[in-house]
Amino acid sequence: MxxxxxxxxxxxxxxxxxxxxxxxxxxxxxxxxxxxxxxxxxxxxxxxxxxxxxxxxxxxxxxxxxxxxxxxxxxxxxxxxxxxxxxxxxxxxxxxxxxxxxxxxxxxxxxxxxxxxxxxxxxxxxxxxxxxxxxxxxxxxxxxxxxxxxxxxxxxxxxxxxxxxxxxxxxxxxxxxxxxxxxxxxxxxxxxxxxxxxxxxxxxxxxxxxxxxxxxxxRILGPTADRGGSGVSVELAERTRRQRSVPLIVDNNLIPRGASLQLNLGTLLRPDWVSEVESWIAEEPDRGAVTWLEDRQKPLRWAYRPDVEAWSATKLAQHIVELATGQARTFSGPDAWTYQGETLFWIADRFSKANEAGAL
Missing domain, CATH: 3.40.1350.10 (Trna Endonuclease; Chain: A, domain 1)
Structure with missing residues (x-):
């Protein structure tokens, strides 16, 4: 300092x-x-x-x-x-x-x-x-x-x-x-x-x-060039970008506290796995009841498990899939949860791009 x-x-x-x-x-x-x-x-x-x-x-x-x-x-x-x-x-x-x-x-x-x-x-x-x-x-x-x-x-x-x-x-x-x-x-x-x-x-x-x-x-604009980089570095950069989605949404109040979120796995899993998950959720209303908490690390509350105070976006989505299919799957939570038809990643990414455009 x-x-x-x-x-x-x-x-x-x-x-x-x-x-x-x-x-x-x-x-x-x-x-x-x-x-x-x-x-x-x-x-x-x-x-x-x-x-x-x-x-x-x-x-x-x-x-x-x-x-x-x-x-x-x-x-x-x-x-x-x-x-x-x-x-x-x-x-x-x-x-x-x-x-x-x-x-x-x-x-x-x-x-x-x-x-x-x-x-x-x-x-x-x-x-x-x-x-x-x-x-x-x-x-x-x-x-x-x-x-x-x-x-x-x-x-x-x-x-x-x-x-x-x-x-x-x-x-x-x-x-x-x-x-x-x-x-x-x-x-x-x-x-x-x-x-x-x-x-x-x-x-x-x-x-x-x-x-x-x-x-x-x-933040600083200038000419760009592709620097390349290893596949591991590119993957880490993409993971970091997705991980920032929830903090960005919380910090800028992009989703109101108590709002309902929906699980949409259509682009992340095979169609038969998606059908299994949707059928499992449909069996009990609480399985699909997920609300927003405005927490940077664990922003979700699941009515089906009231004993768990809060979940991260990825852990809850993966847990639901494992319960429904009997097998563990790995994917990004910000790509799985939607609010008013948009994924968390898309909401955060759209906000970032709007800010960048506004700074021009």
């Missing part, structure tokens, strides 16, 4: 400034504090991230050579992309080099290995309720929207979080992402500590992404 940024407590016409502090002067530590904040609030990293593990340091070659590098936090985005997080309390001109190394190491993970690591992480935090690697992998698989193949694990996203980023870091990060714009995603997020005015005198922290700047590449 720029030193020129100011934070105020507002009371009507009175604005009282917060005092800028630092983690060091306030006795806040990297592992005991900053890392715990990130693990407790993974939304800081953007997207829909589930924490897989933290402080992972078991790397070895098939020949027995080991490395003691310790990864701060590993997450899994709902797109199926791994998220490598490197934290610094102050600033470090080598933070990006460490993170790139971790990303290369993490790219060797398989889903089975992730299940083992995630089970270990969960069992440390809740030893009274042990979980198997198979069950942990099922939790990760459930978190991912749509089909999840091992090839998606080879392109991890890098998130650097620090109080400040030296020019060497930002220069190198910008250069790397320009070299491989479709294959390498790096975010720099600055954390700033403030102390609230008296009498509260309470500490607070802000997190602001400074690179890339507010996704400016999505």
């Amino acid at each position: 720029s030193p020129a940024t100011h934070l105020f407590r507002i009371d009507g016409a009175t604005a009282t400034p917060f005092r800028r502090a630092s983690m060091t002067t306030e006795g806040l530590m990297e592992l005991q504090h900053l890392e715990r904040w990130i693990v407790a609030h993974p939304e800081i990293m953007g997207g829909n991230v589930r924490i897989v593990t933290q402080q992972f340091d078991r790397w070895a070659t098939s020949g027995g050579q080991v490395a003691a590098d310790r990864l701060d936090v590993l997450g899994l985005d709902a797109t199926g992309q791994l998220v490598v997080v490197e934290l610094k309390r102050d600033g470090d001109k080598r933070v990006h080099l460490q993170a790139v190394t971790y990303a290369a190491l993490v790219a060797g993970f398989t889903k089975e290995t992730l299940g083992i690591v995630h089970a270990e992480f969960l069992n440390k935090s809740k030893p009274d309720t042990p979980i198997t690697p198979e069950a942990a992998l099922a939790l990760l698989t459930e978190h991912v929207e749509g089909e999840w193949g091992d090839e998606l694990l080879t392109r991890p996203r890098i998130v650097l979080i620090a109080e400040r980023f030296p020019s060497q870091v930002l220069t190198t990060v910008s250069w790397l992402t320009e070299l491989a714009p479709s294959d390498l995603a790096i975010q720099c997020i600055e954390v700033a500590v403030f102390r609230e005015p008296e009498p509260a005198d309470q500490l607070c922290a802000t997190f602001q992404q400074i690179f890339p700047i507010d996704d400016m590449t999505d």
Whole structure:
């Protein structure tokens, strides 16, 4: 965060400034504090991230050579992309080099290995309720929207979080992402500590992404050229675009709370599967009763399962198909649910294009 940024407590016409502090002067530590904040609030990293593990340091070659590098936090985005997080309390001109190394190491993970690591992480935090690697992998698989193949694990996203980023870091990060714009995603997020005015005198922290700047590449017009890119990168980009549909709809009030949604699988599944699902839904009215909740992650409520408070668009659609056909199918929820005849993806995409046209 720029030193020129100011934070105020507002009371009507009175604005009282917060005092800028630092983690060091306030006795806040990297592992005991900053890392715990990130693990407790993974939304800081953007997207829909589930924490897989933290402080992972078991790397070895098939020949027995080991490395003691310790990864701060590993997450899994709902797109199926791994998220490598490197934290610094102050600033470090080598933070990006460490993170790139971790990303290369993490790219060797398989889903089975992730299940083992995630089970270990969960069992440390809740030893009274042990979980198997198979069950942990099922939790990760459930978190991912749509089909999840091992090839998606080879392109991890890098998130650097620090109080400040030296020019060497930002220069190198910008250069790397320009070299491989479709294959390498790096975010720099600055954390700033403030102390609230008296009498509260309470500490607070802000997190602001400074690179890339507010996704400016999505806003600035200019000549375009096809840069190519691997099939995995294209798939991740498409998954990210679809995953953003629900947050975009919620943030812009494009569907009113309590509105009814319909399941339309005509373009996603074979006709005989679609018929099975439609017949199953027709057997009981509650099976087709789905309403909008205006939640960025789980926007749907299903009358047939009142014990479940909310569902994500993809998980509910896939669950209904599995109940109706007896087999699991993978597809995108934003393409399956419709409101007034339009899919969630189409509603969000139309709104985005209208905004782009309005900016011209």
